[in-house]
Amino acid sequence: MLLRIWNLVLKEFIQFLRDWLMTAFILTLPVLQLVLLAQTTSSRISDLRVAVLDLDHSNRSRRLVTALDNRRELRVHHYPATLADTHRLVEQGKATLAVIVPAGFAADLADVSRTPNIQLIADASNNIPASVALSAARGAIAVFARETRFFPENLASTIDLRTTVRFNPTFNFRFFFIPAQVGFIVYQVALTVSSIGLARERELGTLEQLMVVPLRRIELVIGKAIPALVIGALNFLFMLAVAVFAFHVPLRGSLLLLFTLTLLFIVTEIGYGIFISGIARTQQQAILFVFALAMVDMTFSGYLVRVKYLPAALQAIAQVVPFHHYLTIVRGVMLKGAGLDVLWPHAAAMLLMGLLVTVAAVHNLSRSLD
Amino acid sequence: MSIRRLLAVARKEFRHIVRDVRTLFLVTVAPAFLLATLSYVFAMDVDRVDIAVRDLDHTPLSRRFVASLTADGDFIVVSYVQQGEEVESLFTRDVADLVLVIPHGFADAALGGGPADVQCIVDGADAITASQTVGLMESRVDAFVASLRPPRPGGAGNGFDVSDRAWYNEPLKSLVSMVPGMMAIILCMPALALALALTREKETGSFENLIATPVRGTEYLVGKLLAYEISGLVSVVLAWFVATLWFRVPFRGSFPAFLLLAADYMVASTGISLMVANFARNQQTAMFLILTVFFVPSFFIAGLITPIADEPIARAVAYALPTTHFITICRSVFLKGLGPVALWRPASILLGIGFAARAASLVLFKKKLV
Numbered sequence: 001m002l003l004r005i006w007n008l009v010l011k012e013f014i015q016f017l018r019d020w021l022m023t024a025f026i027l028t029l030p031v032l033q034l035v036l037l038a039q040t041t042s043s044r045i046s047d048l049r050v051a052v053l054d055l056d057h058s059n060r061s062r063r064l065v066t067a068l069d070n071r072r073e074l075r076v077h078h079y080p081a082t083l084a085d086t087h088r089l090v091e092q093g094k095a096t097l098a099v100i101v102p103a104g105f106a107a108d109l110a111d112v113s114r115t116p117n118i119q120l121i122a123d124a125s126n127n128i129p130a131s132v133a134l135s136a137a138r139g140a141i142a143v144f145a146r147e148t149r150f151f152p153e154n155l156a157s158t159i160d161l162r163t164t165v166r167f168n169p170t171f172n173f174r175f176f177f178i179p180a181q182v183g184f185i186v187y188q189v190a191l192t193v194s195s196i197g198l199a200r201e202r203e204l205g206t207l208e209q210l211m212v213v214p215l216r217r218i219e220l221v222i223g224k225a226i227p228a229l230v231i232g233a234l235n236f237l238f239m240l241a242v243a244v245f246a247f248h249v250p251l252r253g254s255l256l257l258l259f260t261l262t263l264l265f266i267v268t269e270i271g272y273g274i275f276i277s278g279i280a281r282t283q284q285q286a287i288l289f290v291f292a293l294a295m296v297d298m299t300f301s302g303y304l305v306r307v308k309y310l311p312a313a314l315q316a317i318a319q320v321v322p323f324h325h326y327l328t329i330v331r332g333v334m335l336k337g338a339g340l341d342v343l344w345p346h347a348a349a350m351l352l353m354g355l356l357v358t359v360a361a362v363h364n365l366s367r368s369l370d
Numbered sequence: 371m372s373i374r375r376l377l378a379v380a381r382k383e384f385r386h387i388v389r390d391v392r393t394l395f396l397v398t399v400a401p402a403f404l405l406a407t408l409s410y411v412f413a414m415d416v417d418r419v420d421i422a423v424r425d426l427d428h429t430p431l432s433r434r435f436v437a438s439l440t441a442d443g444d445f446i447v448v449s450y451v452q453q454g455e456e457v458e459s460l461f462t463r464d465v466a467d468l469v470l471v472i473p474h475g476f477a478d479a480a481l482g483g484g485p486a487d488v489q490c491i492v493d494g495a496d497a498i499t500a501s502q503t504v505g506l507m508e509s510r511v512d513a514f515v516a517s518l519r520p521p522r523p524g525g526a527g528n529g530f531d532v533s534d535r536a537w538y539n540e541p542l543k544s545l546v547s548m549v550p551g552m553m554a555i556i557l558c559m560p561a562l563a564l565a566l567a568l569t570r571e572k573e574t575g576s577f578e579n580l581i582a583t584p585v586r587g588t589e590y591l592v593g594k595l596l597a598y599e600i601s602g603l604v605s606v607v608l609a610w611f612v613a614t615l616w617f618r619v620p621f622r623g624s625f626p627a628f629l630l631l632a633a634d635y636m637v638a639s640t641g642i643s644l645m646v647a648n649f650a651r652n653q654q655t656a657m658f659l660i661l662t663v664f665f666v667p668s669f670f671i672a673g674l675i676t677p678i679a680d681e682p683i684a685r686a687v688a689y690a691l692p693t694t695h696f697i698t699i700c701r702s703v704f705l706k707g708l709g710p711v712a713l714w715r716p717a718s719i720l721l722g723i724g725f726a727a728r729a730a731s732l733v734l735f736k737k738k739l740v
Contacts, residue, residue: 090537115531117531121534125701126551126675128544160486283653284393284653296404
């Protein structure tokens with residue numbers, strides 16, 4: 001039996017190497033993609049463009065503008081002349097935030113009985129930079145107010161909130177999404193390679209040839225799974241090296257644990273892949289199925305938004321999505337140094353789903369072959 | 371070029387799409403379906419923070435402090451930390467997002483002059499929500515401190531009147547800005563299907579049959595494009611229904627203008643598929659190229675979440691991706707109500723990408739036919 005599987009694996013690898021362009025892509029593109037993403041994604045939101053309409057033209061109003069510009073998040077980029085111009089800059093998306101300082105601002109500031117007035121307009125068509133810009137501007141104005149006016153409210157607070165941020169003190173966005181991206185690529189490669197394998201044989205008509213070879217179904221499945229496992233594992237190791245050495249994402253937990261659980265995850269996803277290739281009649285269908293499944297799995301995985309922020313019904317579904325458990329494991333081991341004592345429920349859930357889907361896939365395959 | 375032959379190819383291609391329910395589903399319905407699920411991936415509203423409290427003070431004031439932080443339900447106390455319990459494991463087990471330690475003598479210090487040092491330990495693994503969490507906590511503590519002071523007649527807050535407006539999305543809700551942005555990403559599915567259809571003919575050898583017919587290269591390509599662009603527009607309409615009826619995203623622009631701009635986007639994205647299909651020898655490679663080069667990078671580079679980075683390389687990559695421009699277009703038409711005239715820049719860039727990609731592939735394609 002081992003010899004028969006080995007022969008099939010050999011055939012698969014020969015086919016892979018024959019199509020060298022494909023092999024090169026599968027081995028290098030994921031790493032390149034990771035590098036490209038990490039390079040081009042800013043690790044934090046900074047230097048959002050601000051338009052300032054200063055109708056006061058006083059020393060004080062200029063100091064306020066400097067205070068805004070000094071915030072890391074903001075950069076004063078436009079000085080429109082009229083209100084209409086200011087609105088247009090926001091409408092065209094050229095300024096994330098517009099600050100309007102009305103005439104008489106300095107006079108209001110000097111008179112304790114009056115309240116100086118400032119208007120902020122954010123382009124909230126993308127809500128994330130808009131809320132960052134608004135809270136940065138409010139923060140800058142609060143500091144400016146404390147420095148220029150003496151009200152009891154502006155005295156030092158009686159509660160000093162000392163914030164410590166664990167695992168990622170600088171709020172580096174990359175630490176959150178690079179581990180997720182590594183996980184996603186492992187997922188994508190394992191699923192694609194395994195789902196296309198059988199669909200391709202069927203489309204090209206070589207599946208019938210395989211059928212007359214003395215090869216049992218389970219042997220066929222294992223033989224098809226091994227190349228996907230090897231390619232997925234290689235990809236994982238490459239990308240982990242890039243994440244840790246090039247982008248300094250910490251690996252606080254055990255590498256051995258992470259690698260073992262990654263192999264378990266790849267095997268689970270191969271089960272899904274083989275299941276899909278049992279349903280799909282052509283490679284095009286297999287690919288589009290994989291694509292749709294990948295998007296659904298991404299929704300439930302906590303890839304960008306953690307599962308607890310999903311609507312309750314979706315949270316329940318997330319528990320049967322192996323990718324969700326795997327991402328929890330990757331982030332837990334890498335960022336938090338979590339061990340198997342904490343992660344075992346996720347590993348067990350992955351194993352269970354893997355077993356179920358593999359049994360279903362082998363069963364389904366036997367039907368579609370007959 | 372003969373219109374009759376062109377239409378014959380388009381008709382053949384339509385038949386390919388419609389003949390198989392699965393392909394039809396994947397080209398027309400799947401994008402709308404994906405929009406419904408995938409939008410949740412990017413809905414990053416922090417509306418629930420699980421906190422663990424360690425109250426060493428045990429005074430009415432410390433209890434009032436915790437009650438005022440959790441009054442509106444954004445912060446939920448999930449556990450009270452016991453003596454000697456480790457804070458670290460609350461984070462690795464994902465029990466709490468934030469641990470608050472109220473020191474001995476908190477009440478005395480807060481009501482007296484001296485600052486009470488409240489410790490706030492945040493799980494920074496999820497950088498975006500963690501930074502929002504810290505901001506939320508700081509503003510709650512400020513509000514509590516203000517409530518301890520006797521109210522000052524006239525004037526509020528820090529003695530400044532800051533009016534802030536979030537245009538186009540007043541409640542600053544993630545879904546409102548993410549759903550139109552996601553439309554750009556999921557609408558590349560028809561283009562993916564086109565790339566697969568083109569490579570399939572190479573792979574199964576039916577392309578050689580086509581060469582033997584009087585159909586010319588241009589007619590073949592234009593005919594194929596026509597079929598996929600029209601089915602792509604069907605998916606645009608369905609996705610539009612999901613956005614406006616399911617997610618209730620306001621649509622302030624004009625619908626015909628939106629369809630026109632969407633057709634423009636199809637021109638660009640199918641152009642890219644043509645290029646990919648030229649290079650890829652089989653469907654697996656084609657899909658791999660599209661997914662890793664155009665699809666996933668769009669999430670992070672194209673300005674969906676964070677604004678386009680300021681570095682020159684990142685800018686160049688972002689502007690070369692059709693998604694970048696269509697994200698701008700979708701958000702502007704949906705939320706700002708802009709029309710094609712105001713959006714001439716992204717619209718003409720898309721047209722340019724489409725025609726450049728077509729010209730390049732036609733040159734390459736002719737060589738292969740001879």
